[in-house]
Amino acid sequence: MKLYVYDHCPFCVRARMIIGLHTLPVGLEILLNDDEATPIGLIGSKMVPILVKPDGTAMGESLNIVRWLDEYAGKRKLDETVNPQIQAWLDKVGEYVNKLIMPRDIQLGLPEFATQSAIDYFVEKKEKNIGSFADNLKDTAKYLAQLHQDLQKLEHYVPADRVRAGDWSMEDILLFPILRNLTMVKDLQMPHKVREYVEYVARETRVPLYFDRAC
Ligand SMILES: N[C@@H](CCC(=O)N[C@@H](CS)C(=O)NCC(=O)O)C(=O)O
Structure with a gap:
């Protein structure tokens, strides 16, 4: 396959x-x-x-x-169970998270952006949704302050203990990809349990994080 x-x-x-x-x-x-x-x-x-x-x-x-x-x-x-608190958290963060992520997607040296025309295609398409990448990058501190507040809330219900027990849920399929993308933001501070969750899920699913190339 x-x-x-x-x-x-x-x-x-x-x-x-x-x-x-x-x-x-x-x-x-x-x-x-x-x-x-x-x-x-x-x-x-x-x-x-x-x-x-x-x-x-x-x-x-x-x-x-x-x-x-x-x-x-x-x-x-x-x-199939998804904690409504996690779903609500994802909906809230989903309102601004792309403003932190999309301008950075093209700066990481990823294979999908190996050519200038691939980068140009992405920028033209995504700026229609989130506005100028340069302006969003300038607003990093503002979005990061909001994100840090939201991550503190997530710290209370992030399902780190459940996954450690080997129990997997649709909730992880929805939550981890967003947290993984946030690891590309340089000044991100992940609360302890959220970081433990992200690192554990990355290991078990074999999907690498971006901490080493955050920008
Ligand atoms: N509902 C779809 C959404 C998939 C989606 O939006 N994929 C994006 C990439 S993150 C895409 O291929 N967009 C077309 C493009 O970027 O040109 C799914 O869950 O698979």
Whole structure:
């Protein structure tokens, strides 16, 4: 099987997590961000992740891929329960987190941005949603102050103990990809338990973090 992704894509991380948890034989293929032909040829839209299954058919939509792979692996690992507090936290942080993340996505030397045209494609598309990357970078301190407050709240209900006990949930599939992307923000301070959670999940799912290249 093959999974088409961008490294920075949080939806793709969802699929990578379940592959790592089950150690499934799925090859990772990182597309250039401006490659429209490959995803459109596979699923009819310019969107990743895309899973190509053993029968050669292609499947889009991260949560469908996650559930399909969890089932395919034989013994399901994921509980469907999602703590409403975690969902509310994700909704709140989701309002501004891309302003910290997207301008940094293109500064990390990721394979999907190996060409200038791939970078230009991303910038043009995403600035329509979040405004100028340069302006957002200048506002880093403001968004980081808000994020630090929100992370302090998350510290109270981050499910670090549950995952340590080997119990995995859809909640982790939703939460970890966002926290993983935040590790690319240089002055980020993660409260103790949140950091423990992120590092543990990264290890168990084999999805590396960005701490070493934060900018
Ligand atoms: N609902 C989709 C969303 C996937 C998605 O938005 N992927 C982004 C990358 S993070 C994408 O491919 N966007 C097209 C683009 O950036 O041109 C899913 O869960 O798989």
